[in-house]
Amino acid sequence: MASVFSPLIDELISSLRCLPGVGPKSAQRMVLHLLEHNRDGAARLARSLEQAIDGVGRCQRCRTLTEQPVCGICENPRRDGSVLCVVETPADVVAIEQAGGYQGKYFVLLGRLSPIDGIGPEDIGIDQLVNQLKTGAVSEVILATNPTMEGETTAFYISERAKDLGVTVSRIAHGVPLGGELEFVDGGTLAHAFSSRKAL
Amino acid sequence: MASVFSPLIDELISSLRCLPGVGPKSAQRMVLHLLEHNRDGAARLARSLEQAIDGVGRCQRCRTLTEQPVCGICENPRRDGSVLCVVETPADVVAIEQAGGYQGKYFVLLGRLSPIDGIGPEDIGIDQLVNQLKTGAVSEVILATNPTMEGETTAFYISERAKDLGVTVSRIAHGVPLGGELEFVDGGTLAHAFSSRKAL
Ligand SMILES: [Zn+2]
Numbered sequence: 001m002a003s004v005f006s007p008l009i010d011e012l013i014s015s016l017r018c019l020p021g022v023g024p025k026s027a028q029r030m031v032l033h034l035l036e037h038n039r040d041g042a043a044r045l046a047r048s049l050e051q052a053i054d055g056v057g058r059c060q061r062c063r064t065l066t067e068q069p070v071c072g073i074c075e076n077p078r079r080d081g082s083v084l085c086v087v088e089t090p091a092d093v094v095a096i097e098q099a100g101g102y103q104g105k106y107f108v109l110l111g112r113l114s115p116i117d118g119i120g121p122e123d124i125g126i127d128q129l130v131n132q133l134k135t136g137a138v139s140e141v142i143l144a145t146n147p148t149m150e151g152e153t154t155a156f157y158i159s160e161r162a163k164d165l166g167v168t169v170s171r172i173a174h175g176v177p178l179g180g181e182l183e184f185v186d187g188g189t190l191a192h193a194f195s196s197r198k199a200l
Numbered sequence: 201m202a203s204v205f206s207p208l209i210d211e212l213i214s215s216l217r218c219l220p221g222v223g224p225k226s227a228q229r230m231v232l233h234l235l236e237h238n239r240d241g242a243a244r245l246a247r248s249l250e251q252a253i254d255g256v257g258r259c260q261r262c263r264t265l266t267e268q269p270v271c272g273i274c275e276n277p278r279r280d281g282s283v284l285c286v287v288e289t290p291a292d293v294v295a296i297e298q299a300g301g302y303q304g305k306y307f308v309l310l311g312r313l314s315p316i317d318g319i320g321p322e323d324i325g326i327d328q329l330v331n332q333l334k335t336g337a338v339s340e341v342i343l344a345t346n347p348t349m350e351g352e353t354t355a356f357y358i359s360e361r362a363k364d365l366g367v368t369v370s371r372i373a374h375g376v377p378l379g380g381e382l383e384f385v386d387g388g389t390l391a392h393a394f395s396s397r398k399a400l
């Protein structure tokens with residue numbers, strides 16, 4: 001069946017599908033909305049995309065996304081440089097920052113160890129992390145990799161390396177979410193919550 | 201509170217909000233996804249936006265969105281030019297085409313009569329529509345404006361003009377959707393379904 005849309009509109013609908021969570025119906029709705037009601041917004045979006053693609057790279061220190069040589073958290077003198085939280089992705093940094101309360105700094109692995117996929121320590125910046133620990137400026141490493149097989153493997157590997165350097169290592173707690181009802185918690189989480197139970 | 205993001209990332213998150221249905225959380229998720237995993241897709245999206253903004257205008261004949269002088273439906277010789285369906289927006293054309301079955305052509309008002317908002321017949325292309333009817337090529341006008349106060353007013357106005365020109369006029373049916381359960385249908389629709397009931 002021929003498309004209802006002209007080629008340029010079809011192409012725009014198709015290219016909006018690069019956005020996570022945008023299916024064919026919502027892409028179509030977005031395109032009609034932009035072309036009918038908000039061409040200025042669409043032009044601004046095109047410009048912002050180009051500028052971010054060209055400009056945004058990695059923080060030299062923590063490897064999160066930024067267009068600056070060093071990100072705002074790394075260069076903030078009020079953040080505690082003696083505590084380093086290790087996460088898998090920039091999205092994890094954002095989640096922890098938005099939860100509030102953490103005042104240390106970060107190291108972003110941009111992945112996790114996965115021998116099956118050929119991802120080793122050199123692919124997730126372990127050398128860079130170890131060099132930072134060797135300076136002696138970090139007294140505690142908090143491991144906040146995900147509670148998956150690969151995330152646990154990664155946490156274990158880093159904890160061994162950090163302990164060798166005399167750095168204290170901790171792992172964030174995993175279990176039933178606060179406010180979560182047991183009946184809606186997945187089996188893996190529940191099993192973990194039992195095996196990690198604490199004496200009262 | 202200072203943003204977790206660098207300025208270019210903040211600006212991209214903000215400009216994604218021009219997309220209908222995209223709130224701050226999903227804009228943030230989209231940006232992290234694009235910058236981490238799909239810069240090629242983001243570049244393609246930027247290009248498609250620019251090309252559509254520059255290129256897409258109105259069909260000279262039916263006023264729907266297209267970058268061609270006359271849209272694919274208007275210039276399709278297999279479509280029945282003697283039946284003209286009048287709708288409010290290009291999205292309505294898309295909905296009817298995707299439902300399938302309609303083989304006539306369209307006229308897109310790009311709005312509806314709304315005296316309160318100062319929107320009169322000249323703002324919704326009535327002259328252009330009347331000129332098409334005057335050629336005698338159209339034998340039936342199907343009014344598919346929305347079942348709102350303005351949509352009904354618009355349908356009534358067009359039906360009077362079309363009848364003056366000797367053109368048959370019909371209105372699409374409104375009522376309980378097929379497969380819709382009465383308890384979930386809004387009161388206005390239900391009231392309309394009762395007042396428009398047909399003898400069996
Ligand atoms: Zn940084």
Ligand SMILES: [Zn+2]
Pocket residue numbers: 259260261262263264270271272273274275
């Ligand atoms: Zn057309």
